[in-house]
Amino acid sequence: MSIETLSRKDQINQVAQNLFREKGYSATSMRDLAKAIGIEAASLYSHIKSKEELLQNICFRIAAEFFDEYDRVQNGTTDPKLRFRHAVTAHTRVVASNLDASSVFFNEWRHLNEPSLSEFKAQRAAYEDRFKNLLREGIEAGVFRKVQVSFAMRLVFSTLNGIPTWYRNDGALSPDQIAEQIADFLLEGLLKK
Amino acid sequence: MSIETLSRKDQINQVAQNLFREKGYSATSMRDLAKAIGIEAASLYSHIKSKEELLQNICFRIAAEFFDEYDRVQNGTTDPKLRFRHAVTAHTRVVASNLDASSVFFNEWRHLNEPSLSEFKAQRAAYEDRFKNLLREGIEAGVFRKVQVSFAMRLVFSTLNGIPTWYRNDGALSPDQIAEQIADFLLEGLLKK
DNA sequence: CCTACCGATCGGTAGG
DNA sequence: CCTACCGATCGGTAGG
Numbered sequence: 001m002s003i004e005t006l007s008r009k010d011q012i013n014q015v016a017q018n019l020f021r022e023k024g025y026s027a028t029s030m031r032d033l034a035k036a037i038g039i040e041a042a043s044l045y046s047h048i049k050s051k052e053e054l055l056q057n058i059c060f061r062i063a064a065e066f067f068d069e070y071d072r073v074q075n076g077t078t079d080p081k082l083r084f085r086h087a088v089t090a091h092t093r094v095v096a097s098n099l100d101a102s103s104v105f106f107n108e109w110r111h112l113n114e115p116s117l118s119e120f121k122a123q124r125a126a127y128e129d130r131f132k133n134l135l136r137e138g139i140e141a142g143v144f145r146k147v148q149v150s151f152a153m154r155l156v157f158s159t160l161n162g163i164p165t166w167y168r169n170d171g172a173l174s175p176d177q178i179a180e181q182i183a184d185f186l187l188e189g190l191l192k193k
Numbered sequence: 194m195s196i197e198t199l200s201r202k203d204q205i206n207q208v209a210q211n212l213f214r215e216k217g218y219s220a221t222s223m224r225d226l227a228k229a230i231g232i233e234a235a236s237l238y239s240h241i242k243s244k245e246e247l248l249q250n251i252c253f254r255i256a257a258e259f260f261d262e263y264d265r266v267q268n269g270t271t272d273p274k275l276r277f278r279h280a281v282t283a284h285t286r287v288v289a290s291n292l293d294a295s296s297v298f299f300n301e302w303r304h305l306n307e308p309s310l311s312e313f314k315a316q317r318a319a320y321e322d323r324f325k326n327l328l329r330e331g332i333e334a335g336v337f338r339k340v341q342v343s344f345a346m347r348l349v350f351s352t353l354n355g356i357p358t359w360y361r362n363d364g365a366l367s368p369d370q371i372a373e374q375i376a377d378f379l380l381e382g383l384l385k386k
Numbered sequence: 387c388c389t390a391c392c393g394a395t396c397g398g399t400a401g402g
Numbered sequence: 403c404c405t406a407c408c409g410a411t412c413g414g415t416a417g418g
Contacts, residue, residue: 026219027304030397042398043403051397084383107300111220135383144383148374154359155352155378162351181341185348189382190277190328190337223413235414236387244413 009047011037016054017100021164025055025108055108056116062105063123065094070130080138081187087134088160088186089179095163096175103164128153156186202240204230209247210293214357218248218301248301249309255298256316258287263323273331274380280327281353281379282372288356289368296357321346349379 006014015036019028030051034041048054073086095102109120132153138144159182167178199207208229212221223244227234241247266279288295302313325346331337352375360371 024217024219024303026217029395031395040404042405042407045398046403081384110217138383143385145381145385147378147383151374152378152383154355155375158352158355158358159348162347162355165351166347178344181344182348185340185345185382187382187384188338189378189380189384190331190340190345191274191380191382192336192338193386222411224411233388235389235391238414239387 008037012044012047013054013057014100017058017104020055020058020108021100021103025051025104025111052111052113052116055104055111058101058104059109059112059116059120060123062094062098062101063120063127065098066091066127067123069094070127080134080141081143084134084138084144085183085187087131088156088183089176091160092163092179092182093175095160096167096169096178099164099167099169102161106161106164128157131156159186201230205237205240206247206250207293210251210297213248213251213301214293214296218297218304245304245306245309248297248304251294251297252302252305252309252313253316255287255291255294256313256320258291259284259320260316262287263320273327273334274336277327277331277337278376278380280324281349281376282369284353285356285372285375286368288353289360289362289371292357292360292362295354299354299357321350324349352379 012033016028016033019032019036023032029041030044031041034044069090070087073090074083077083077086109117109124112120132149135144135147135149135152135156139146139149163178163182167173169175173181205226209221209226212225212229216225222234223237224234227237262283263280266283267276270276270279302310302317305313325342328337328340328342328345328349332339332342356371356375360366362368366374
């Protein structure tokens with residue numbers, strides 16, 4: 001869908017995602033946003049309530065996508081290794097398919113005010129717990145090395161959340177392809193067997 | 194060294210590192226900085242030239258540390274696996290020992306203006322090339338799996354550069370300890386052998 | 387290191 | 403969706 005066919009409100013949200021990612025939330029002014037769309041800054045407020053509302057929409061929409069995609073791929077799977085692989089590939093697909101929004105989710109959430117900030121942190125912690133549980137299952141099943149679960153979870157998310165810093169959706173590698181490769185990397189490491 | 198014993202200029206740099214990390218460069222005002230130190234905003238300019246100069250100092254000082262520590266640990270080592278391990282642990286030590294500054298290096302460099310911005314990117318690319326060469330060596334020596342060098346380098350740095358998002362230098366794990374564990378993780382992956 | 391101040395820009399509102 | 407505008411705050415300077 002090209003950007004001209006979006007409703008003005010959707011267009012504002014999409015341009016905000018891009019500017020918040022490229023310049024950061026604080027360094028993006030409502031005048032920057034309006035100019036990129038081609039209207040006056042004051043006109044934005046016919047469609048939105050505040051600058052922070054834009055940030056909230058981005059952060060919570062992408063959070064919901066992470067949960068939805070996780071639940072979708074876990075449904076029915078019981079093998080610990082496969083459950084972990086599915087979680088990683090699901091997360092990667094969401095990130096790689098929403099590079100602007102996920103960048104904002106990872107880097108700009110701290111500019112949320114209360115009570116959104118606490119709600120955001122709670123959702124993120126709940127999501128991270130799912131990955132910790134998968135790691136625990138894998139260790140108990142004897143499939144994974146006896147790593148520190150909390151530590152390993154952090155390293156996994158560092159890898160996954162760094163995707164927007166280098167991935168370009170230009171056709172060279174599809175989201176599904178990098179998802180598989182990242183899962184391989186996390187499971188196998190660099191050493192030859 | 195406690196913050197009171199620093200020269201005023203060093204104190205400004207240190208507080209700037211912390212605020213730029215916590216709030217971001219754009220969201221940190223010179224008045225925030227002055228207030229945290231206990232002087233008026235105008236007085237900062239007896240010690241520094243501009244806000245951006247503070248950012249430049251942080252970014253280039255930590256870049257120099259990455260190069261210095263890399264050169265120090267590579268000196269004399271020839272085994273590909275050990276060379277990679279030393280590079281990873283050196284980088285990790287610099288990050289874990291400079292959490293504020295390295296966070297700014299990773300996340301706030303985009304607020305640099307030219308010509309600093311281009312210089313920064315050039316240094317970072319040169320540093321990344323060193324890691325790519327290490328990966329290439331390891332593959333050619335048959336020690337590493339045949340991964341895509343550029344892709345693997347990105348994943349390695351994602352893991353390393355995510356450290357400030359979770360590591361707390363509170364005595365539970367020393368920089369050297371997490372450096373070793375991260376090297377294990379990158380080399381071995383999660384799967385049990 | 388301070389007081390006093392500058393022009394520019396910020397997020398947002400009133401009223402049409 | 404626009405013009406006109408608000409008070410607040412920005413990075414920084416002059417002068418002491």
